[in-house]
Amino acid sequence: MYNIILVDLDNTILDFDAAEEDSFRKIISEVGLKYSDDFLRQYQKINNSLWRKLEQGEIPRDIVLNTRFSDFFRLYDIYVDGIETEQLFRFYLDESSALVPNSEITLRKLKTLGKRIFSASNGVYSTQVKRLTNAGIIDLFDGHFISEKVGYEKLSPKFFDFCKDNIAKFEIKSVIMVGDSPASDIKGAIYSGIDSCFYQHNKNIKCEYATYTITVIVELVDITQSHKKSG
Template identity: 30%
Template structure:
């Protein structure tokens, strides 16, 4: 591990706890938009259904199968319809309300600041995110994460998403380093791990829920703090 000089992190689901922040947001919006009064009996079922749909749509977005606007249009519409709500009853501004509120949430994975402070003393750190630019700015500002990263690379600015090799090449060139001196850390096997490995960069799989690790994934961690001893 001593060969590394630059570490590239994913943000959502790796440092910023997307699911926890989304759950807080949706519980608030469930009440604010009076979803129980229009036929949704359970906030928990609503959140569970949304989370499944959102993950599926983000997987499609990563590989360019859908656009940002298609993702945003589909995730709540699909959720409401699956839960039996008539399309005419879907709150028109629900997606906009979610996009405004969720990025202001500040839940991070345990030991995020501690780990990043330690790594910053040994390596140059960067972010590579497929998240939406305006949302990522709010997340980083609200959690004071910007202090750790020399470069914050958002796919919208580059024009391609992870796992495309071009975004990794762009990031490495921007950092003034090489793939051999770099490692990518992220939760998405497709976007972060295989994206980096296919580019020729080492990768560490962040696997906080202990999902089965594919045999072709060389290194995984289940807690961010493990990076302190690993790196």
């Protein structure tokens, strides 16, 4: 069975989609625009492209955080200070406490079964910790591996090597990585020889190479107990 659970945070435990939209709406309002879904889609297109480059080691984290809003608003001939806008966005994001449905009960069931749970997330350390604290679930984790502190993005085997080196009694056969990203979560785990569980948070995203696939997060509980590959 799996006794060590490495779990992604955004859209696996924390509802990042809800937090992002709410924070983005406030940024749009600050600039004096009327929110539209098209604005959000354009921003996400820019943001996702930058994060992919970061995960591949092509650009540093500061470029992602400090240029995404200036790049976005430039599309509409609006010029903002990218650093200041990012700081404001981060302030709003830090206040979020929205959870993926059933994620808290899943964590509590895992703890009842004696599992050790560690967050494994690409992101800003202070933001992730604040959101977990706001949601009242920070104490359900045994530790946190956030890329900003680790020094490597989750796709890199070095990220998982850091986890191995900093988890007591780490036995690879008893470890599973759980997340909603086929790239950073699932491929990252595969590159490091760790079993993986793809949580299909977005029904339009498929993953054919995970050890397991689930559509509701609470299904993870049975997987950790059975340790038997699903069809």
